[in-house]
């Protein structure tokens with residue numbers, strides 16, 4: 001009898017109801033479980049010049065030669081290990097975008113004409129203005145350190 005009481009106290013409701021023949025589809029979780037969050041980004045394994053500075057921010061050292069295309073206004077690159085497109089807008093601004101196409105999510109098929117990114121999969125173009133459908137991330141530039149808030 002004591003074991004049955006302990007079971008009812010500790011088992012989650014759906015299991016108890018299921019043992020009583022009442023089907024309910026629901027995840028079993030406790031308040032403790034819901035506080036566990038997975039990291040939203042990871043430190044790139046193939047790029048020592050960038051690192052996650054906090055859970056959602058990415059710091060990029062622009063002195064690294066792999067980012068040399070960002071030195072000139074209009075220069076851009078697809079930072080595939082972080083799934084972001086980076087484009088130099090001015091001396092003081094670099095924008096960052098999700099490299100997943102808003103149309104069907106294709107990645108890494110981009111070209112850039114100076115104002116629009118075009119996805120080669122179906123030929124759709126998206127503005128690099130942060131007001132279009134291509135997801136834009138907040139960035140800040142401090143010297144040669146670019147910080148991207150991946151949200």
Ligand code: FES
Pocket residue numbers: 101102103104105106119120121122123124
């Ligand atoms: S998936 Fe990019 S244009 Fe269709």
